[in-house]
Amino acid sequence: MIDVRDLNIALGLGAASKKILDSVSFSVGAGESFGLVGESGSGKSTILRCMAKLFTSWTGDISIDGQSVKTMPPMAFCRTVQMVFQDPYGSLHPRQSIATALREPLRIHRMVDAQDRSEQALADVGLNGSFLARYPHELSGGQRQRVAIARALILEPKVLLLDEPTSALDVSVQAEVLNLLSDIRQSQKLTYLFVSHDLAVVDHMCNEFAVMQAGRIVEIMDRSALSSGMAKNAYARELIGASLAYDKVA
Amino acid sequence: MSSQTPLIDARNLRVCYRSGKGYADAVRGVSFQLGKERLGIVGESGSGKSTIGRALLKLLPSARITADKLSFGGTDLLAASERQMLGIRGKRMSMILQDPKFSLNPVQRVGDQIAEAYLVHSKASRAQAKARTLEMLEAVQIRDPERVYKLYPHEISGGMGQRVMIAMMLIPEPEVIIADEPTSALDVTVRMQVLGILDTLVTSKGIGLIMISHDLNLVRNFCDRVLIMYAGQVVEERAARDLMNATHPYTRGLLAAQPHIGGSRQHLPILKRDPEWKTEGAGAVS
Secondary structure (H helix, E strand, O other): OEEEEEEEEEEOOHHHOEEEEEEEEEEEOOOOEEEEEEOOOOOHHHHHHHHOOOOOOOEEEEEEOOEEOOOOOHHHHHHHEEEEOOOOOOOOOOOOOHHHHHHHHHHHOOOOOHHHHHHHHHHHOOOOHHHHHOOHHHOOHHHHHHHHHHHHHOOOOOEEEEEOOOOOOOHHHHHHHHHHHHHHHHHHOOEEEEEOOOHHHHHHHOOEEEEEEOOEEEEEEEOHHHHOOOOOOHHHHHHHHHHHHHHOOO | OOOOOOOEEEEEEEEEEEEOOEEEEEEEEEEEEEOOOEEEEEOOOOOOHHHHHHHHOOOOOOOEEEOOEEEEOOEEOOOOOHHHHHHHEOOOEEEEOOOHHHHOOOOOOHHHHHHHHHHHHOOOOHHHHHHHHHHHHHHOOOOOHHHHHOOOHHHOOHHHHHHHHHHHHHOOOOOEEEEEOOOOOOOHHHHHHHHHHHHHHHHHHOOEEEEEEOOHHHHHHHOOEEEEEEOOEEEEEEEHHHHHHOOOHHHHHHHHOOOOOOOOOOOOOOOOOOHHHHOOOOOOOO
16 A cells, blocks of 8 residues: 655755655555654654645655655645644644635536535544534643544545544543544554654554664564564664563563 | 652642633642652543643643642642742752643754753753753663764654653653653553663662552552542552552442453443542542
């Protein structure tokens, strides 16, 4: 479904130019959920931003469903790939009601039945239609993140890019959002690319994940390798060790 | 807990913020004592845990703080004048904040900032302060303290910044340290290291530590005793190693909602909030 080959990007100009991603390659099957973990600054969010075409100066190839994202027409691209951001407070327009936020993509894509579709999108994330009239400041953090997910889903994409979707939320709210994400992945047959710094969350959500350090993927492993300590790379082992020590049940 | 007089004794502490015309209660009748131990305060955002830390240092000029008793080593904090508070803040009780990026002065060398903390609270000379700072940087396991002394905050990493903050807060040798989410901004690998350093220093110097955090794993691993807060009240108090056996449904709900490495992929249990937890006096007062 997603195929990333030899992705490179350097940001900054002239002497300040710095390589952020260094030949990153991985692929994700349809309906799978693939995780990206690593320290801050390791480039995991940059991969998502390249895929979402928020950065365009990259080299290499990213293809979705066999089609390169560089050549895909923009409208079709938006119908295929959508992104959910970390901060639910920053990702919704404060002066737009939820209805306006949800209808904008529908209007752009000339989709009919705006009212039904927005109500359905909210119902899918467990909110009722009365939220349409509300503004972001009237919602809690968890509700905002649900709206952000509804906004991403309203165009019926096949791939959802999730950039730390729960790290701004409390544990109890995180549990609700994670449950919601696994439900809709099954019901709508979505493919996830899930970025998180929290190994426990990635382990819960993904079958396979890549450990990143300084712009490179140091190891791709599946979930079973995690607790059995089968990581080959030294940094991956350190990361897993630290997370396990932190997570250990006393 | 030790049998001596506690460092901090708070009884029925209430903090109200001004909201519109009236007051909104942020902390409602919290009582606790702190000896030479590590006390954790956990709760979700908005539960009032950070407000307690700020109230202890009287950093809330616009809020109304009342209590039956609020004393720190024999000083009545409620009656203390601002001048008295200046003698307490930093010198005897200090606070480590969440993000070193926002709590360090960006246009001053980090070494000078640490030395300043020392100079303000003692009659040392600049040379002595510098020597002490270098010692302190070494104590927080910074290799090459001479070099780091001369760096500016933007030149150091998050983990190093938080170690600089710890050095700064420990240099006046306070009796109590309040750490408000000290490692939330750090990566897992660095987090353990920073916590280890803080832990060693606090235990070896016999400092009382209040660790404020939303992270149950953190307080379970690095505290002796834990207070669990909900809606401005303490709902449960537990020995940290006994946290898994918590009885209050809120604490149990929080523990269950955490994903674990190697855990099952079942749905995470959702916390069901009982409106009764909010009613005043519902908290288990020990």
